[in-house]
Amino acid sequence: xxxxxxxxxxxxxxxxxxxxxxxxxxxxxxxxxxxxxxxxxxxxxxxxxxxxxxxxxxxxxxxxxxxxxxxxxxxxxxxxxxxxxxxxxxxxxxxxxxxxxxxxxxxxxxxx
Amino acid sequence: xxxxxxxxxxxxxxxxxxxxxxxxxxxxxxxxxxxxxxxxxxxxxxxxxxxxxxxxxxxxxxxxxxxxxxxxxxxxxxxxxxxxxxxxxxxxxxxxxxxxxxxxxxxxxxxxxxxx
Numbered sequence: 443x444x445x446x447x448x449x450x451x452x453x454x455x456x457x458x459x460x461x462x463x464x465x466x467x468x469x470x471x472x473x474x475x476x477x478x479x480x481x482x483x484x485x486x487x488x489x490x491x492x493x494x495x496x497x498x499x500x501x502x503x504x505x506x507x508x509x510x511x512x513x514x515x516x517x518x519x520x521x522x523x524x525x526x527x528x529x530x531x532x533x534x535x536x537x538x539x540x541x542x543x544x545x546x547x548x549x550x551x552x553x554x
Numbered sequence: 555x556x557x558x559x560x561x562x563x564x565x566x567x568x569x570x571x572x573x574x575x576x577x578x579x580x581x582x583x584x585x586x587x588x589x590x591x592x593x594x595x596x597x598x599x600x601x602x603x604x605x606x607x608x609x610x611x612x613x614x615x616x617x618x619x620x621x622x623x624x625x626x627x628x629x630x631x632x633x634x635x636x637x638x639x640x641x642x643x644x645x646x647x648x649x650x651x652x653x654x655x656x657x658x659x660x661x662x663x664x665x666x667x668x669x670x
Contacts, residue, residue, distance in 0.1 A: 446596075475658060484558075484645050484661035485597065530596050532659070540610045542587070542647075542659055544596035 444469045444535050446545035454551045461518040463548040465531030474514040475532045475542070476505050485530055489516070523552050556580060558662035560646050566668045567636055574632045575665040579648030586629050587659065588621055589645040597645055603629060636669045643667075 448465050455461055465474070473492055477485035489500050491507035491514060498505055502519045514531055531545040559578040567573050579586050584605050589597035600619070602610040605626035618636075623629040633640055643664045651657030 473657070477661075482643075482664075482666070484560075484647075484664045487658055487660060490658045532596075534657075540585075540602045540604075541599040541612075543599065547594075547596050 444471075444537055444543055446531055446533070446543060448529075448531060448545040448548050450548060451546070452549040452551070454553060455521055457521060457523060457552055457554050459521055461521055461525070461550060462515065463517075463529060463550075464513060464515045465545050466513040467533075468512070470511040470536060471514075471533040472511070472536060473533050474505070474507050476503075476514070476516050477530045477532060477544075479528045479530060479547075481527075488529075518550075521550075521552050523554055526550060526552050558646055558648050558660055560644075560662035560665050562665060563663060564666050564668075566670065568670050569638060570635055572632065572634045573636055573667060574630055575644050575646075575667075577629045577631070577646030577648075577662060578627075579629070579646070580650075580660060583648035583650045583660075584626065585649045585651065585657075586623060587647040587649075588629070588631050589647065591643045591645055591664070592641075600631075600644075633667070636667075638669045641667055641669045 476488045479485040489505040494511050496507040504517045506515045528547045528549050534542045586603040588600040591597045601621050603623040618634045621631045643666050645664045647659045647661045649657045649659050
């Protein structure tokens with residue numbers, strides 16, 4: 443079935459640094475969603491992408507829908523301590539089911 | 555607050571007991587999902603409702619799990635004869651949208667189950 447692989451798995455950065463992470467698949471997606479999850483909480487939607495090549499921003503966050511439709515990227519500029527958490531990419535499968543699948547997650551830790 | 559609401563937030567039970575979780579989706583959303591998440595993993599799909607119809611269940615879903623969405627509003631997820639392996643965060647999500655596989659999925663805060 444379709445799978446989403448995220449990299450890096452985890453990263454430690456200094457406050458103020460920019461962060462980049464990506465999500466790749468061996469098959470095509472028509473929608474990419476990026477979420478942030480804090481410990482003990484549900485995932486919170488950050489950005490939704492619907493069109494190949496689309497670049498969308500939400501404050502310090504910018505995400506792109508890859509041209510091949512098999513990948514997506516999330517960038518965080520000028521990181522702050524509250525950016526700590528796990529970032530997941532997700533998308534609806536295109537294999538005749540209704541489910542959305544999630545990536546393996548990128549755990550971000552920000553050092554003050 | 556008009557977001558997705560789940561309760562209870564935490565449930566501790568003994569092995570063999572039955573537990574039930576409730577989800578109230580965003581009011582205008584007709585599509586509802588249940589996911590399970592274990593530590594260090596991404597959410598794993600369990601089941602999907604469109605209005606009151608349960609249209610998809612994961613092959614991984616044991617017969618001990620059952621979900622309902624009477625009247626197409628709130629949903630319940632019941633786990634019978636719980637096992638320690640059922641310990642996880644159970645997440646509910648909802649979305650609107652006419653198209654089958656597009657649209658933004660909004661999650662509740664989750665119900666954490668611990669089976670002793």
